[in-house]
Amino acid sequence: MPGHRTKGFCASAVALALCVLAAGCGGSGESVGGGKVVLRYTWWGNPDRAERTEQAVALFEKQHPNISVRTSFSGYDAYKQKLAVQATGGDAPDVMQLDYRQIDQYASGGVLLDLAKQKTVLRTSEIDSGLLATGRVDGTQYAIPQGRGTETVVYDVKTWKDSGVPLPKQGWTWDDWADTMRALKKKTGQPGATDPGQNEDAFEVWLRGQGKALYTKSGELGFTADDLTKWWTFTDQLRREKAVSPAEQTTQLDGSVENTPLGRGKATADNNWDAPSSGYLAIIPTGIALSPMPSGSDGTPGQYFKPSMFLGVSAHTGHAKEAAQLVDFLLNDEAAAKILGATRGIPVNESLREQTAPLLKDFDKTVADYQASLEGKLKDPPQAPPSGDNALQTTFQRDYDQVSYGRMSPRAAAENYVTEAKAELRS
């Protein structure tokens, strides 16, 4: 018996030790895997973007046999949370896709590497200097934009045409838009579009159409509770008329196209960013089209060209050079540009943009044409939002949920939001 017990004890001790080891290995992203350098690269996006990114990464691995890239992706909401946890634990991926909202916080928090240190392998000379500057915080280049995007009203062409409602035109106003949604509701029997009330981005477009902004230059709130009350009263009214999606649908939005009312076949249109709208093609095979966002009543456009996604390198990476090589490849390699197309927006490398423009096909061409149609008509983008904005985006949705479920008046919810936002921006 004693001998038995000892054996059993040893076995379980070894098993425990193995568990610890296995857990240890799983957590670290360091070089394992047959002497190769292993990089972790994460992004958010839809399956279409994932497929093309995987292809590009495979090509990179072929060109650099000593590097192996482990990728992972998810929808934006989940990505944002996961990255925050990883970053603060000092376990940020070697190469990560970042949003305009995250740059300020991550750079000042010491998560990101100064990319200028890797300029021997990471070329930025072919990127427009104004665009490149959007990835700078206090004069240091922490991230590089991968493309630019702008918002759009994306719609199901067949359903819209069949309804007989006139198609959207450039320069339409928010009032035109509302009337169109009502008409669509009448003809198709279902809401025209997603309720834009919960969408901070749409609210920004509406605000800018009136010459206002989400944030002031010094990073304070750029609008009042009255402004927000007006916006929410406007969308709440449309929702009550069933011209936009009901609360039960709107609350299911999670940043993926599949869970929008349009993606579920419960609406004719959606407000979204141009490049991610490619995800709709898989759901609506009869075709989708992009039209501009509504402008203010005097024709002032609210939408703008926003650096759509950034690439950053972790300050704690053990392989800064290889990580920079991957970033360089994704931005400046001709073959990569051909594979990636416009899945993250039109390429930022100007000579590649010219080279690939005629090669763009399908939806990439749609996005390029859409952006070309707006060229020179939009106002300058706002500066990078203050770091509190990251959390406020969620607060905005939550407070509007209270309105769309009829639990709070637009006025009460708007005042709530302004109070919360001021506290958030103060801290």
Added chain:
Amino acid sequence: MTTTAIPTGEKRATATTPKRRPRRQREGAAWVFLSPWVLGASVLTLLPMAVSLYLSFTDYNLFDPPHWVGLRNYTQMFTEDPRYWRSVWTTLTYVVIAVPLQLALALVVALALKSMKRGKGFYRSAFYAPSLLGASMSIALVWRAVFNDGGTVDNLFGTGGWVNKPGWALLAVALLTVWQFGAPMVIFLAGLQQIPAELYEAAAVDGAGRWRQFVSVTVPMLSPVLFFNLVLQTIQAFQVFTPAFAVSAGKGGPADSTLVYTMYLYDRGFVASHMGYASAMAWVLLLVIGVVTAVLFRTSRSWVFYASEGER
């Protein structure tokens, strides 16, 4: 067993006539065997707790070094944050729904299993199975799909998607917990089997029916087990996170209806990066659970019957 090495004479001598070793040496051995637990408890539990207590008095935001802010997090929580109070209310509602339902179901199933003649082992395992799956995210995701619009429940009963209705979403979360009644059930079953059969026979002789036997024999004899389950499940229910997180797709919605305490804590900490505030919330939760447990212990004096009391 036959392969066991034959102990040498010397060892056998120590084994048969154990000479008591000095106390310190014995304690040393105890510490060696305790070391995995001690290490785990101090490094993985006590140390983080101490750090979180410190952080609760700071404005730590994960990225910048923390600054001391005194009681600001606590005062903000109690006086300036309506969403905090909403999460408190949601959690209390959840506890009041989930715990009694779960315990009642566990008791009913345990009673049924006890009187079962055949296949008891099988059914016991079958009813316990959901609890084994309990902590898994996948089950919670399936749950969301089942109660979503176009999901199974919607298709069967035409209820619409519960997870998208503020009045119903919390119930869907609670039902997930209730469904995982395996652990209290097994404990109930063990408790039931401890009750001496003579008591039932004596009661039957006195003309007590089944209901009377349940009320006058089973309930008092089972009350310590009932109390144990009640305390354990209440403590767990206050800390509910996974089901609420998954069923609401990580948002605590619709309209904050499933934003339970720990969800809001997570939101403040990891979404809004207010770790100081989240730490303060965690400490308030710890204190509240402590108080609630103490109150339960207080009331137990009047309704929990310990068999040993009878001999007094």
